[in-house]
Amino acid sequence: MSVLQLPASATPVDKVPLSFGLVLYPGFQALDVFGPLDALNCLSFIYPIKLHILAETLDPVSTKPPQGLEHSGSSFAQSIVPTHTFENAPQVDVLIVPGGVGNRPPNSLEAALSYISRVFPELQYVFTVCTGSGVVARTGVLDRRRATTNKVAFARISASRPQVEWVGKARWVVDGNIWTASGVSAGIDAIFDFLQTVYGSEVASMIADFMEYERHTDPTWDPWAERNNVQ
């Protein structure tokens, strides 16, 4: 007995991307990763998809904030096990890049950035959440593309790469094959938009229903832009 059934209207399996890669780095934001991934975990009940979890080494990667940003008395983090390093990553169709306070140092994440630059031309889709778009932007591959990011970090990130056409008021932005979501939970709405576009609207609705998630389906819905004076 399967948990979910492939709807008749779903995009046929030979027309969809099946290989996903997740870029992990220390201090990633957990929901940036697991909002989208849990929807994809559900997709794995109906499509034969694969996930490669990529990091600089095979050591578990922690959500722990970098030193100086955490509360000194806290010890509150989760560690995820990579499946491959950036060096030995298998072929990937869809690359997912989360945000998180771990990417704040502008000179950090060299191995991840080098991997993203190298693999970008072969990707079918790129999907970023929160300040993950800022990470990808640092490689230059978003130049002259429309993209958004977390609204608290918007001024900092847009200033760091002005060659990107940063969109202020957006729950998410799609430019060609690139989905960029706004802050943290926006990744959930954006992944359902991605599922709808690529695998079919019935697939997206069925999985949202399974997760008891009420989607925001309007990409311009974004109360946090105004609250943070982002135009």
Added chain:
Amino acid sequence: MSVLQLPASATPVDKVPLSFGLVLYPGFQALDVFGPLDALNCLSFIYPIKLHILAETLDPVSTKPPQGLEHSGSSFAQSIVPTHTFENAPQVDVLIVPGGVGNRPPNSLEAALSYISRVFPELQYVFTVCTGSGVVARTGVLDRRRATTNKVAFARISASRPQVEWVGKARWVVDGNIWTASGVSAGIDAIFDFLQTVYGSEVASMIADFMEYERHTDPTWDPWAERNNVQ
């Protein structure tokens, strides 16, 4: 520079629970865990809280569905590293129990159930998501308590432990010190209700804002009850 600042109205640190435990088992639902935990990751910027990730052994625990439930061609899962086993778990104030297809076999999870039974009298709070309430119910500690669960699984779970006062239409239910959330994403709304009750409403609002999350604040909001003919 801290990422978040403790609001003046927040509950003082000596009045709040500081030690959290997460029960992990193979085939847990990722968002059941990481919706609530990401809000608590944010709480860790302003309170000195600790997280203990508890499982039967210290081996990483995977979201991979049990054999027979997964798509045969899929290889799509994430593995989390426990910090302790149920046997050597430190003292815990708040116990979090997720759902997931891994708990479907009615005779599974013996080590987790034994731990929950043993530790329950010492807990300040219990927090379940999705079919996690069904897991806790199997120990008997929810008997004569009001609780809810995933609406797709409602008939099965409520039949399995009729001594619990199962509430059909609810995004989440609070009975004394026990929060039970409905399916998957409901855990996010329920954790913000928990944060509001225990740490203060400004703390809950600040973290929801940081995560760009629009809360459902009405615990009776539940379109999935009707869609699944749950009364």
